Amino acid sequence: MEMLTFGKLNDGRTAGLYILRNSSGMSAALTDFGAALVSLAVPDRNGDLRDVVLGHDDAAGYEEGHGSIGATVGRVANRIGGARFALNGKEYALTANNGPNALHGGRDPYSKRLWSVKIPFREVSSRDILASSAPESISDGVSQLARSNIANRQVVFCLDSPDMDQGFPGRLHVEVAYTLTDEGELHIDYLAGSDADTPLSLTNHSYFNLNGHESGSVLGHIVQIEAEGYTPSDPDLLPYGTVESVAGTPMDFRIPKMIGRDIDADFIALRNGRGYDHNYVIAGEKGAYREAASLFSRESGIRMEVLTDMPGLQFYTANFMKGQVGKDGVIYGPRSAACFETQYWPDSVNREDFPDCILRAGEVFRSRTTYRFSK
Numbered sequence: 001m002e003m004l005t006f007g008k009l010n011d012g013r014t015a016g017l018y019i020l021r022n023s024s025g026m027s028a029a030l031t032d033f034g035a036a037l038v039s040l041a042v043p044d045r046n047g048d049l050r051d052v053v054l055g056h057d058d059a060a061g062y063e064e065g066h067g068s069i070g071a072t073v074g075r076v077a078n079r080i081g082g083a084r085f086a087l088n089g090k091e092y093a094l095t096a097n098n099g100p101n102a103l104h105g106g107r108d109p110y111s112k113r114l115w116s117v118k119i120p121f122r123e124v125s126s127r128d129i130l131a132s133s134a135p136e137s138i139s140d141g142v143s144q145l146a147r148s149n150i151a152n153r154q155v156v157f158c159l160d161s162p163d164m165d166q167g168f169p170g171r172l173h174v175e176v177a178y179t180l181t182d183e184g185e186l187h188i189d190y191l192a193g194s195d196a197d198t199p200l201s202l203t204n205h206s207y208f209n210l211n212g213h214e215s216g217s218v219l220g221h222i223v224q225i226e227a228e229g230y231t232p233s234d235p236d237l238l239p240y241g242t243v244e245s246v247a248g249t250p251m252d253f254r255i256p257k258m259i260g261r262d263i264d265a266d267f268i269a270l271r272n273g274r275g276y277d278h279n280y281v282i283a284g285e286k287g288a289y290r291e292a293a294s295l296f297s298r299e300s301g302i303r304m305e306v307l308t309d310m311p312g313l314q315f316y317t318a319n320f321m322k323g324q325v326g327k328d329g330v331i332y333g334p335r336s337a338a339c340f341e342t343q344y345w346p347d348s349v350n351r352e353d354f355p356d357c358i359l360r361a362g363e364v365f366r367s368r369t370t371y372r373f374s375k
Contacts, residue, residue: 016032039327100236
């Protein structure tokens, strides 16, 4: 693994850049600012490398930018209605930063913080997690899985989130491990523990364009989503609390189709989101690690599969991306990429019939999402 400097933040601290490579020439560059994926170079059908994620050239770009590009999002990804929730008989107020709702944690998001770095990813207990904020005190040893991951090239980002951070209860410790394998997989493993009950829904917010980050529209890409239902939402993109079938609607991606085929259809969900920006109810057994979606480009020949053990996937086509300056001075516009955000359903903390997103005190949260590439 290569370690480079990635520029200075406004407060004078220096961010780092960590580069992972596999035997086929694929590489992933990650920064400790926002625990973000900066670039992902993938061989196309001709063997040429294409950087398939949007990003910025340095830490300042991420600090000034918007849209959580490539970042780890938390403490709760997506929207919480009215920027409030009740837990264990007590009401908690958050910061409304998306209309009346709290989006991706509200104030001081995890995507705008400098995370600490440690190697390797370690198997832990909840007591180990909360014993100290120092990364080296978290584990009693490296598991067999962790040793295997190290051999496949890995970097781990850590964050300590204090009690009432962003308005959430509980002192939370989070670790996010990125592992690049020789099989063309980028694993993202999440590990967390809290000393009090707290909502938790972590995700990665990478924007993918399989023709290259600089190539413009993603509407010609072909998508499949393993979901028979989605959660329709209001004009502020907060779910109503119902699940509707995708059958017979433009929301149906059970059979692969181009993103652009139905994106401008006269359908209320698409009007509200200015395109796709919706939570899909991923098929399969609760908690099972399974394929959730795929993305394919005929131009590059690159295929990406998304695997996860989470119950939901927010499919977002960068509808609100406006003139953001990205890598190499490229201007990113609407529909220039697609996001596949694996997570609990939006506003789960306020919906008893949605999947439970509460991390209980003393328990350990573990989850894996994988982006697998082939041609």
